[in-house]
Amino acid sequence: xxxxxxxxxxxxxxxxxxxxxxxxxxxxxxxxxxxxxxxxxxxxxxxxxxxxxxxxxxxxxxxxxxxxxxxxxxxxx
Numbered sequence: 001x002x003x004x005x006x007x008x009x010x011x012x013x014x015x016x017x018x019x020x021x022x023x024x025x026x027x028x029x030x031x032x033x034x035x036x037x038x039x040x041x042x043x044x045x046x047x048x049x050x051x052x053x054x055x056x057x058x059x060x061x062x063x064x065x066x067x068x069x070x071x072x073x074x075x076x077x
Contacts (some may be wrong), residue, residue, distance in 0.1 A: 012054075012056075013069035013072050013073050015041075015050055015053065015054055015062075016054060016056055016057075016065065016069045016071065017066065017070055017073055018050065019047065019050040019051065019057065022043065022046065022047040023047065024052065026043070026044070026047060060072065
């Protein structure tokens with residue numbers, strides 16, 4: 001079971017918003033947020049995979065793209 005792979009599919013908006021959140025998470029003291037050190041490895045792996053897959057992270061209008069993605073993902077009131 002340890003060798004099997006799990007694939008997660010995200011929209012580009014979901015990936016961008018999640019990537020930003022994971023970056024903020026990694027900038028904190030993870031031990032304050034994540035009480036199980038074994039979880040850190042998958043957090044770092046997911047964040048690294050998103051970083052490689054999202055050219056938007058390096059766009060000059062990144063902040064605007066991120067906010068637009070957030071708006072599209074927020075539930076309607």
